[in-house]
Amino acid sequence: MPDDPLALFARLGAALAIGLLVGTQREYQHRHDDDPAHGPVAGVRTFPLVALAGALAALLGVAVGSPWVLPAALLVLGAMVVAAYRSAARNGDLGLTTEVALVLTALVGALCVAGPVEVAAGVGVAMTVLLELKPETRRFVRALDDDDVSAALKFAAVTALVLPILPDQTYGPAPFNVVSPFKVWLMVVFISGISFLGYVLVKMLGPERGVGLTGIVGGLASSTAVTLTFAERSRGQATLASALALGIVLAWAVMFARVLVEAAVVNPALLRAVWPAIAAGGVAGLAYAGVLWWRGRSADGAPGKGEGERQFTNPFELKSALAFGALYALILVGSRAAEMYLGTAGLYASAVASGLADVDAVTLSMAELSADGSAPVETAARAVVLAAASNTVVKGGIVLSAGAGALKRAIAPGVAVILAAMLAVGFLM
Numbered sequence: 001m002p003d004d005p006l007a008l009f010a011r012l013g014a015a016l017a018i019g020l021l022v023g024t025q026r027e028y029q030h031r032h033d034d035d036p037a038h039g040p041v042a043g044v045r046t047f048p049l050v051a052l053a054g055a056l057a058a059l060l061g062v063a064v065g066s067p068w069v070l071p072a073a074l075l076v077l078g079a080m081v082v083a084a085y086r087s088a089a090r091n092g093d094l095g096l097t098t099e100v101a102l103v104l105t106a107l108v109g110a111l112c113v114a115g116p117v118e119v120a121a122g123v124g125v126a127m128t129v130l131l132e133l134k135p136e137t138r139r140f141v142r143a144l145d146d147d148d149v150s151a152a153l154k155f156a157a158v159t160a161l162v163l164p165i166l167p168d169q170t171y172g173p174a175p176f177n178v179v180s181p182f183k184v185w186l187m188v189v190f191i192s193g194i195s196f197l198g199y200v201l202v203k204m205l206g207p208e209r210g211v212g213l214t215g216i217v218g219g220l221a222s223s224t225a226v227t228l229t230f231a232e233r234s235r236g237q238a239t240l241a242s243a244l245a246l247g248i249v250l251a252w253a254v255m256f257a258r259v260l261v262e263a264a265v266v267n268p269a270l271l272r273a274v275w276p277a278i279a280a281g282g283v284a285g286l287a288y289a290g291v292l293w294w295r296g297r298s299a300d301g302a303p304g305k306g307e308g309e310r311q312f313t314n315p316f317e318l319k320s321a322l323a324f325g326a327l328y329a330l331i332l333v334g335s336r337a338a339e340m341y342l343g344t345a346g347l348y349a350s351a352v353a354s355g356l357a358d359v360d361a362v363t364l365s366m367a368e369l370s371a372d373g374s375a376p377v378e379t380a381a382r383a384v385v386l387a388a389a390s391n392t393v394v395k396g397g398i399v400l401s402a403g404a405g406a407l408k409r410a411i412a413p414g415v416a417v418i419l420a421a422m423l424a425v426g427f428l429m
Helices: 005-029 046-064 069-090 097-114 117-132 134-143 146-165 181-205 211-234 238-266 268-296 318-355 359-371 377-402 405-428
Strands: none
Touching (some): 005 046, 069 097, 146 181, 146 318, 181 359, 211 377, 238 268, 268 377, 318 377, 359 377, 377 405
């Protein structure tokens, strides 16, 4: 706890601001309630007061040297919350959201004084966002089916039970000494989490929000699935070729962003080497998407209900997760073997071949190999660029084989622009 009065005032001000933020959201949520009996039990004034009460309780506890001041304050607050809930329940409101938010706001206020204020601010913002997303979260839950819930629970159970006991060490001679069971499954969890975010967004927003938005959120789940879905759709809706091409190119741009995030998390040194080329491919894709938007801005680009998500599967399916883990381990060993016996050219060839199937696995493999010194960072960065390029070529091939003629003509220049920008920056600059 700071001794400087100005720093202490700043922490109290942070508690007040967090309370105002949460209280404003609660008040706004009930802005159309004409009946005071059905209004919020706490609003834009009560929440800041509760946050300040928590902050002052933590401050007084330190000042008087007693650890019981904050628990006593929380006990009093809890009694008031129980009374408020009983009153609301008599009026037919059985929800506990506001009451729980009150207690959490008091704890966040205490954290502003007694702990890292950055953490308190993050918790306060996260709480407000969660409160505001009530319609979206309910829509997402309604969109789930039994298979989605079952897959997520199985994946969570396997990860929670298996990951802690997996050995974090390698086995055997080179090139097999690059595979750690713990790190393999950790990468599976990482990629599944990113993909699940896109899956959730597609479920929450729905493909009816438009081709462009579906391309962006679908790209988080699988840019290949977006490409295949929109290519197939173009055969029956040739007039939407420009809009569908826009969605496909936006999904590809998100794929480049995924590569940068993965490199940043696993090996920041690789990110510093690979970002110019990958960013060039992403920027080129966005620029061409702008051209497509300008060309087809008057077209109706919304896919029919369910069309944009039919190719997406839950990334927490154990079969898919195990397949990705096996592919990641195979690319690790294959890339290391290619570099050992064939040199840099072999590593590049392995990256190109592996990128045909999955650029995420290649990115993570190169990040791991460059982190432990098995491959130079610059070589690993170029391998990632080649993998992204081969993956882009594959998705362009999907359009050529499954798409309508108008979609092929719309996508072909985009593929050329993206590849030229990425390879030029990656290998010529």
